[in-house]
Amino acid sequence: MxxxxxxxxxxxxxxxxxxxxxxxxxxxxxxxxxxxxxxxxxxxxxxxxxxxxxxxxxxxxxxxxxxxxxxxxxxxxxxxxxxxxxxxxxxxxxxxxxAIGNVVVRVITAKPADELITFFREQNMRFTNLEGESGDGPVNVLFTVNKRERLPTILEAIKRYNPQALYTVEGVKKVSDGEVVDDRGFSRRIFRFGGGR
CATH class of the missing domain: 1.20.58 (Methane Monooxygenase Hydroxylase; Chain G, domain 1)
Structure with missing residues (x-):
């Protein structure tokens, strides 16, 4: 049947x-x-x-x-x-x-990134800011590792404060919650989610 x-x-x-x-x-x-x-x-x-x-x-x-x-x-x-x-x-x-997982966002901007840095600090987002050199002159390079669910907020801030910036986004499998020690012997934690600086 x-x-x-x-x-x-x-x-x-x-x-x-x-x-x-x-x-x-x-x-x-x-x-x-x-x-x-x-x-x-x-x-x-x-x-x-x-x-x-x-x-x-x-x-x-x-x-x-x-x-x-x-x-x-x-x-x-x-x-x-x-x-x-x-x-x-x-x-x-x-x-x-x-929006599972973590992402690293890299931002390269010729315009000073002070407003974007202030935004990262206000949002308790871990970041690293480097000064670099491009073919057209000095640039700021910012790195931040965050939960993927925060990506729309980060991209919106980049477009608001540094609309001409070049940015890239990549998935991250694991993020360490390690410490860095500066030349004065002070340690601080980096890339910890949800905590203060």
């Missing part, structure tokens, strides 16, 4: 619409989970990544079993490929919303 008989569904409706839709949504789910699993792996969250991997594999097996049972239909292949592509998009959207 097949699914059309069990659920009293027209076989053509089942084969040309319902099964392709199930495959499409299953692929969206498993590819989205795969995207999140990779993100959690990169952030050393092994238990969450392991659980996500289990569900990813289970959903993928369900989708591929339906493909093999309906090999004659082009619509199943189209649903499989379309679900994969949409799953990448959905996974990236979810990842942006979750």
């Amino acid at each position: 097949n699914l059309s008989e069990i659920f009293n569904i027209d076989p053509e409706l089942l084969n040309y619409v319902i099964i392709p839709l199930l495959i499409f949504f299953a692929r969206i789910c498993d590819v989205s989970i795969n995207t999140l699993r990779i993100i959690f792996m990169l952030n050393s969250r092994k238990y969450v990544a392991t659980i996500l991997g289990f569900f990813e594999a289970a959903i993928w097996l369900m989708a591929i079993s339906q493909i093999f049972q309906n090999l004659g239909g082009w619509q199943t292949f189209l649903a499989y490929a379309g679900g994969y592509a949409m799953g990448i998009f959905v996974g990236m959207m979810i990842e942006e919303r979750l």
Whole structure:
């Protein structure tokens, strides 16, 4: 007895619409989970990544079993490929919303960065300011490591105070909460999140 008989569904409706839709949504789910699993792996969250991997594999097996049972239909292949592509998009959207992990932001500006430095201090953001030289003259180079969820605030401040600045953003796997000792023997902690200076 097949699914059309069990659920009293027209076989053509089942084969040309319902099964392709199930495959499409299953692929969206498993590819989205795969995207999140990779993100959690990169952030050393092994238990969450392991659980996500289990569900990813289970959903993928369900989708591929339906493909093999309906090999004659082009619509199943189209649903499989379309679900994969949409799953990448959905996974990236979810990842942006979750804002997991840390980022390092580098800002290079020819204009003095005093206002941006004041902003970092007011927000209790750890930063390092260096004086540098470019082909066009002296520049300020600022580095800050922060939770990714704070990135929109940082970028908005850069655009407000130093709109001509060049900035880069990179993901960071781990951040140490170490100490630096200056030439006077005083130590201070660097890159600690949520604390004061």
